[in-house]
Amino acid sequence: MASQNINLFQTKSTIQPLLELIEQYVRIASMSLLAFVLTGGIMVSAAFYIFGQQRDAMEKDRQLLLQQVKDNVSKESLFLMVRARIAAGEKILSTQVSYAPFIDTTIKVLQSFSLSSFSMGQKNSVSITVSVASLTDATRVLATLMDMEKKKEISNPILQSFSMDEKKIQIGLTYTVVL
Amino acid sequence: MKLKIRRFIRLHKHLALYGAVFIVTLIALIVGLIPAISKSVKLVSDLRTMQDDINRIQTKVSMLQNLNQQELEKYASDMLAAVPADRSLTTLLSTIDSLAVKHNLFISDMSIEGVTSLASRSGAVAIKAEGNSLIETISLQGELLNLRNFLSDCIRVRRLMRVKDLVLTSMPKSNLITAKLTVEVFYLPFPQTIGKISDVIEPFSQKEMTTLATIQSFPMLFSMGSGASVQSITPVKTILPTAPSVVDPFAPIRPRAIISPTPMTTLLPSVSPIRLSPTSTPRATSSASPEGLR
Numbered sequence: 010m011a012s013q014n015i016n017l018f019q020t021k022s023t024i025q026p027l028l029e030l031i032e033q034y035v036r037i038a039s040m041s042l043l044a045f046v047l048t049g050g051i052m053v054s055a056a057f058y059i060f061g062q063q064r065d066a067m068e069k070d071r072q073l074l075l076q077q078v079k080d081n082v083s084k085e086s087l088f089l090m091v092r093a094r095i096a097a098g099e100k101i102l103s104t105q106v107s108y109a110p111f112i113d114t115t116i117k118v119l120q121s122f123s124l125s126s127f128s129m130g131q132k133n134s135v136s137i138t139v140s141v142a143s144l145t146d147a148t149r150v151l152a153t154l155m156d157m158e159k160k161k162e163i164s165n166p167i168l169q170s171f172s173m174d175e176k177k178i179q180i181g182l183t184y185t186v187v188l
Numbered sequence: 189m190k191l192k193i194r195r196f197i198r199l200h201k202h203l204a205l206y207g208a209v210f211i212v213t214l215i216a217l218i219v220g221l222i223p224a225i226s227k228s229v230k231l232v233s234d235l236r237t238m239q240d241d242i243n244r245i246q247t248k249v250s251m252l253q254n255l256n257q258q259e260l261e262k263y264a265s266d267m268l269a270a271v272p273a274d275r276s277l278t279t280l281l282s283t284i285d286s287l288a289v290k291h292n293l294f295i296s297d298m299s300i301e302g303v304t305s306l307a308s309r310s311g312a313v314a315i316k317a318e319g320n321s322l323i324e325t326i327s328l329q330g331e332l333l334n335l336r337n338f339l340s341d342c343i344r345v346r347r348l349m350r351v352k353d354l355v356l357t358s359m360p361k362s363n364l365i366t367a368k369l370t371v372e373v374f375y376l377p378f379p380q381t382i383g384k385i386s387d388v389i390e391p392f393s394q395k396e397m398t399t400l401a402t403i404q405s406f407p408m409l410f411s412m413g414s415g416a417s418v419q420s421i422t423p424v425k426t427i428l429p430t431a432p433s434v435v436d437p438f439a440p441i442r443p444r445a446i447i448s449p450t451p452m453t454t455l456l457p458s459v460s461p462i463r464l465s466p467t468s469t470p471r472a473t474s475s476a477s478p479e480g481l482r
Contacts, residue, residue: 032203039210046213046221053224060231067238074245078385081252086382087260088252088389092396094267097376098348099399100318101271105343105350112336123363124332127356140358 111135114163114186118154122146125179134185136169141178147171150180161187244388251389263400269346269410270403271319271376276347280373282410283347284326290409291338293330296366300324319376323352328367329359335367342371346408349373 078085108129115127115137125138141147154166163184170181197204272279277300288295301323328335335356342349353370392400 028200028203032200032206035203035206035210039206039213042210042213042217046217049217049221049225053221053228056228057224057231060228060235064231064235064238067235067242071238071242071245074242074249075385077249078245078252081249081255082382084252084255084257084260085389086379087257087264088255089379089382091260091263091267091400092392093379094264094271094376095392095396095399095403097271097319097374098267098403099395101348101350101374102399102402104318107340107343108351108354109336109340111354112332112339116332116336119332123358124356124365125358127354127365129354 110188111186114157114184117157117162118150118182118184120149120153122150130183132185133188134165134183136181136183138170139180139182141180144173144178147178147180150182154182154184158184163187241386245386248386248389251391266346266404267400269408270348270406271374272347273375273378275322275375279347279410280322280324283345283349284324284342284371286409287338287342287345288328291330291334291341293328293334293338295326296329297327298324319374321372321374324349324371324373326369326371328369329364330367331363332356332365335365339369344406346403346406347373347410348403 111129111133112127115124115135118137119139123140125140127135127137130136139150141150151168154163157163158166164187166182166184168180169183170179172179269279280300281298284298285295287293302321328338330338339351339354342351350372351369352372353368355368357366357368358364359366
């Protein structure tokens with residue numbers, strides 16, 4: 010039986026050649042992108058699984074090791090305490106000054122005369138006051154000082170003061186000890 | 189408009205389909221795949237960091253296991269004698285006193301600065317690298333040669349100290365010298381933290397071992413508390429009387445003969461005269477309050 014309807018629409022329009030070309034490109038691009046996303050997805054999932062397993066195993070090892078460190082915490086604290094003290098000791102030892110050489114030099118200058126005062130100054134300098142009975146003794150002290158300067162045991166010897174009364178003579182001297 | 193779109197879709201079915209697939213895949217790529225790739229890159233980097241961390245902890249564990257506990261305790265004991273954890277005035281005073289006695293010097297005066305600090309956090313003293321210090325001023329009397337030996341020894345004892353200043357004056361009408369010393373004595377509180385658990389610990393270097401050996405070679409002029417025998421205070425057992433000691437407690441007391449276990453001649457002990465020597469018992473006068481003494 011023949012159809013009684015008349016289709017006035019065109020079932021097929023005239024496809025423009027540009028659209029055909031675009032369709033071709035879109036098809037290729039979509040298929041490629043789909044393949045890439047699928048492949049990438051599978052690979053990333055596989056990587057996640059493998060690395061995840063690896064991370065879990067490593068985390069287990071890490072926890073085990075951390076427990077071992079915790080078991081040795083007393084040793085660690087002792088070690089750190091000793092190390093801090095060694096560092097402090099090292100610093101103290103490096104800045105310690107022995108006053109013995111200064112006294113030794115003073116004893117040498119004094120000979121048998123009596124020391125009235127002694128004080129330390131800047132840069133290894135020493136100031137002393139020696140009491141002697143006579144001018145001859147005073148000369149001996151000064152001669153000793155000059156002799157020590159020649160031997161480079163001291164440097165910059167300075168006669169700071171010289172006072173004389175009926176009983177004794179006081180000589181004030183300053184010198185730098187050569188260490 | 190809608191009609192136009194419908195018409196376009198009907199006419200270009202394949203183009204629309206491929207276009208839709210392209211857009212959906214692109215969205216999947218942007219929203220899903222690219223963040224997943226970046227996450228997996230981060231995971232790989234995390235794994236690498238974790239591996240480094242594990243290697244470090246492994247090294248630390250093996251290093252800690254190789255340490256000899258007893259040896260460490262000895263080092264700690266030796267170093268604590270040199271630089272104690274607190275001000276430890278007892279060890280300080282013992283050391284100075286022993287040195288003075290050893291060199292026949294008399295301590296005529298002594299004062300200590302910085303003995304106490306406020307208990308509040310703001311009053312706490314910051315810890316320096318070489319430790320915190322106390323300043324002690326000591327006046328010593330004796331011969332110059334003895335003083336020289338004292339000065340030589342005081343920097344070689346196991347309570348580390350540093351002589352900061354020295355002034356000598358002669359005592360009138362004698363050959364003796366009065367020395368006024370300013371000494372800096374050190375202490376280092378225990379560390380509050382031991383750092384991160386994964387922090388690597390290097391074994392003692394040669395330089396550190398040399399310093400340790402140097403300090404160990406110094407004599408210790410006081411006794412550490414651990415070895416000393418401490419007499420414990422025990423309550424005295426008292427036997428309570430069950431019967432009255434006297435029948436009449438208000439009765440007048442009558443003198444009774446005392447039976448001595450020893451003959452009368454030995455009742456009075458012979459008292460030997462006490463000699464006061466300036467060097468045998470040097471008297472230290474500290475300005476520190478007793479509360480501050482630890």
